[in-house]
Amino acid sequence: AQSVTQPDIHITVSEGASLELRCNYSYGATPYLFWYVQSPGQGLQLLLKYFSGDTLVQGIKGFEAEFKRSQSSFNLRKPSVHWSDAAEYFCAVLLSGTYKYIFGTGTRLKVLA
Amino acid sequence: DTGVSQNPRHKITKRGQNVTFRCDPISEHNRLYWYRQTLGQGPEFLTYFQNEAQLEKSRLLSDRFSAERPKGSFSTLEIQRTEQGDSAMYLCASSPGSSGNSPLHFGNGTRLTVT
Numbered sequence: 391a392q393s394v395t396q397p398d399i400h401i402t403v404s405e406g407a408s409l410e411l412r413c414n415y416s417y418g419a420t421p422y423l424f425w426y427v428q429s430p431g432q433g434l435q436l437l438l439k440y441f442s443g444d445t446l447v448q449g450i451k452g453f454e455a456e457f458k459r460s461q462s463s464f465n466l467r468k469p470s471v472h473w474s475d476a477a478e479y480f481c482a483v484l485l486s487g488t489y490k491y492i493f494g495t496g497t498r499l500k501v502l503a
Numbered sequence: 504d505t506g507v508s509q510n511p512r513h514k515i516t517k518r519g520q521n522v523t524f525r526c527d528p529i530s531e532h533n534r535l536y537w538y539r540q541t542l543g544q545g546p547e548f549l550t551y552f553q554n555e556a557q558l559e560k561s562r563l564l565s566d567r568f569s570a571e572r573p574k575g576s577f578s579t580l581e582i583q584r585t586e587q588g589d590s591a592m593y594l595c596a597s598s599p600g601s602s603g604n605s606p607l608h609f610g611n612g613t614r615l616t617v618t
Contacts, residue, residue: 394545396545399543422604424606424607426609431611431614432611432612433507433509433594433596433609433610433611433612434546434594434596434607434609435609436606436607436608439604439606441604480545480546482545484604488559489534489551489553489558489559489598490548490551490559491536491548491607492548493538493545493546493547494545495543495544495545496543496544496545
């Protein structure tokens, strides 16, 4: 069955440190891939997306993600984390041939001052 | 672009009561989705509309749940005979129909608490 796995439930980093959030998908073909961020009590905001082409995609707020087909991964990175980045991050997959988006369980990011 | 609007933001109801939520998508978007999110989980797909047609419905959506989008604009999600297990955040999202891979635009959700 198609699935999205985010192995890290919680991550804590110091402000200014680099960040990598992991995402793995299980799907036969290359899906469309997304990262969303959710602040408490809010809806989800799109950070970036990958459809095809260059495997390194840039998003908003200084985030980037790299698609690695061999590892079925789409990890999110940021070189220097700001306190305002504290939130929950969700990886999502759009299944080809449908309009159904599948979300991972999320990674909650805590930023230490 | 005024964004996706959901009302109410919060709803507290007693077990057994019916509740209805409303979602107003971005005006030019013809796809509308409902998701449910419980604490510590990602959004779970409930149902999806293309214009007024409900094209897919999750097995999570029991007979007590019904969604409509009568004129292809706003949508309502009704839960009948609510149970405590229905307590969750209900998220609405929309996307344009121009491309099959358009990202979802989410509203801020309706938080349901069933006592």
